[in-house]
Amino acid sequence: MLEAVNLSKSFYYGLFQRNKNDAVKNVSFKIKKGETLCLLGESGCGKTTAGMMIAGLIKPTSGMVLYRKENIFKYRxxxxxxxxxxxxxxxxxxxxxxxxxxxxxxxxxxxxxxxGLANGKESRDRIMELIETVGLSHEHLNRYPFELSGGQLQRIILARALLLKPDFIVADEPTSSLDVSVQAQILTIFKELQKKFQLSCLFITHDLHVARCIADRIAVMYKGTMLEEGNAEDIFSNPVHPYTRGLLDSLIIPDPEAVHPLDSNIPITSDRNYTGCKYKELCDYREQICEEKEPVLKK
Amino acid sequence: MSKKIFPKNRLLIFGLFLLTLLIMVSLLASYVAPFDPNYVEVENRLNRPGGKNILGTDGYGRDIFSRIVFGARFSLSLAVLVVLINLCIGVFIGTASGFFGGAVDELTMRLVDILLAFPNIIFALLVIGILGPSIPNLVFALVALGWTNYARITRGLVLSLKEQDFIISIKAIGGGDFYIITRHVIPSIIPFLVVLATLNMGHMIMSIAALSFLGLGVQIPTPEWGSMLSEGKQFIFTHPHVIISPGLAIIIAVFAFNLLGDGLRDVLDPRTKEIIKT
Incomplete structure (x- = not known):
């Protein structure tokens, strides 16, 4: 249904645009109808940029986004x-x-x-229907945004997104600014709606718990590239890439002996222009080849 | 909303009161003024204030109070006109260059930089010197530079606004550029522009009076505050009342606009707004 093909985005900055920052590099994935792909990664790994490109809000430097086999950047x-x-x-x-x-x-x-789809009573009816679906009532309609809580607003925004009867949703960390109890509510509503309206979804998150709760498939991103992609269960039960393993180990479980977090002493570098594997500094399995060649994700 | 906010701001009320008074006086000038502002009565020249002529008479025996009342018309309407033209040009150019960026933005902003290098009044003198003194030329001279300020501030506001999520989200919903600008961008910056324009009104009244005083704006014998000062300057030591009254009129008008502008700024500032609302 939606496909990203070798999606790349570089930002140029500095005097005479001499500096280059590869925010996203050669990212490819496919999302089928009704499926949720979770884009998982730490802050600054390029997952939001990828999402914005999928939504057609940022033009990629190279690569394309195919929606129903048509390149969305070639649309009239x-x-x-x-x-x-x-x-x-x-x-x-x-x-x-x-x-x-x-x-x-x-x-x-x-x-x-x-x-120009509906106005007057028809529009009001449709809004009412959706606003009840997301668990709010008509009394919220006459308020201003600052009078509502974050959870309520996120429900409103869900309702607004569904108003046009879309078949694809890009959700860019929709729960990360909410507190945990509200997160669960929103995720539950989100899943219900997804089933009800047969929505495909690209769900962007840094939160493993959220990913586990919502994803059919998971793609792990690190410093702009995709490290691993697969079914959610496979990724959680049998992670292949050492970074994914590290991520999963950092899940906080109530056993202090069992925690092996990623080494947090190494700073996240914005410099993405070195040769070799991007994960080499943190990797336990480093070899000579890691310094020379960047690994390619194989299907 | 307005009911809650306004009583808290006494200066704003006072400015509004002064301004309403000025506007009423200028609109109803022919009813308020006791005499014809241009009626010359030589035997009554340079009367002291009090008696038949409340503020006395000038060098030609004309009633100063009547002239100030009629002068309010010119001073206020010219200032309003100039500010409105500036506002329209400035907002149009500022929005276009802020929203679309690129070469248009570079070009207009460099032009603004160049124009801002000229002192306002000197540039106006130059323009009128070339074109000759008349009211349309006065307006043109003040517009030629005046729009730059609005353009620059509008551009800044638009630049910060267009990166905000609510503008991007409307783009994602399918709203076009024109829709976004007219429904979201401009309505969001209007409060700032109202404050800016109000504060600028005082400045414009001064500029118009100054140019008229120099004989480059409204021409004698039309009753206008600046030209009244100009006519009265020869009596400054012998009959100071001739020059004090129009001077005070200018001060009061400028003061009223500044009070209003400051008050509006306090009211429309989102930070103070939140406090007052809750």
């Missing part, structure tokens, strides 16, 4: 507008996603107004 404006109804993105911080000067109802009806 009309097709792009149509695509915007098929794919929705949910952002990390619900406090900033709605216009602070608009009441919730106005923000909610906005997608319908932009696409």
């Amino acid at each position: 404006p009309k097709e792009l507008k149509k695509f915007r109804t098929r794919l929705q993105i949910i952002f990390q911080d619900p406090d900033t996603v709605l216009n602070p000067r608009w009441i919730i109802e106005k923000s909610l009806s906005e997608p319908l107004r932009i696409h």
Whole structure:
């Protein structure tokens, strides 16, 4: 249904754009209908950039995103507008996603107004239906965003994303700014809705618990590249890459003897322009070849 | 909302009161003024304030109070006109260069940099010197530089706004550039622009008066505060009332706009807003 092919994005900065930062490098994956792929990785590993490219909000330096076998960056404006109804993105911080000067109802009806899909009573009915699906009531509609809590806002944003009846959702850490109890609620609603509307999803997160709860398949990213991809159970039961193993070991379980966190003494470098494997500094299995060649992910 | 906020800000109320008074006076000038502002009565020249003429008469025997009342029309409407034109040009250019960036942005901003290197009043003198003194030329001279300030501030506001999630999310929903600019960007910056324009009004009143004083703006014998000062300057030592009253009028008008601008800034500042609301 949606496919990323060798997606890369480099940012250029500095005097005369001399410095280059490969935020995402050669990332490929496929997502089938109704499936959830979880993009897992630490801060700054390029997972948000990848998500923005999938949503068509950032142009990749090279590579393409295929939606139903069509490259979304080759769309004509009309097709792009149509695509915007098929794919929705949910952002990390619900406090900033709605216009602070608009009441919730106005923000909610906005997608319908932009696409001229429904107005007046029809629009109101559809909003009401969705707002009840996400567990809120009509009294929330006349409030301003700052009058609602983060959890409530994230439900509103879920409702807004579903208003256009999309079949694909890019969720960029939708729960990471919420506290744990609310996270669970939102994830439960998210899963229910996903089943109900047959949604495919690219779920971006750094949280292993969240990934375990929501993912069908998991792709692990590190410093802009994809290290490992596979079924969620396989990744959790039998991680192949040492980084994935380290990540899983760092899951906090109630046994102090069993914890082997990743070595946190090595700083996350923004310099991605060295040769060889990106993980070599942290890796227990380092060999001579790691210094020379960058490994390629094989299917 | 407004009911809760306004009583807390006495200066704003006072500024609003002064301004309303000025606007009422200028609108109803023909009812408020006791005499024809241009009626010359030579036998009554340079009367002291009090008596028949509240603020006295000037060198030609014209009633100063009536002239100040009619002068409010010119001073205020010209300042409003100039500020509105500046605002429109500045917001248009500032939004375009902030939102779209690229070559347009570079070009306009360098032009702004160059224009900002000229002192306002000197540049206006130059323009009027070339084009000749008249009211349209006065407006043009003040607009030629005046828009730059608005353009620059608008651009800054738009730049920070367009990176915000709520603008990006509307893009993701499918809203076009024009939709985003007219429905989200401009409404969000209007409060800032209102404050800026209000504070700028005082400045414009001063500039117009200054240019008229130099004989480059509103021409004698039209009643205007700056030209009244100019006409009265020969009596400054013998009959100071001729020059004090229009001077005070200018001060009061500028003061009113500054009070209003400061008050509005406090009210519209999101930080103080939150405190007042809760």
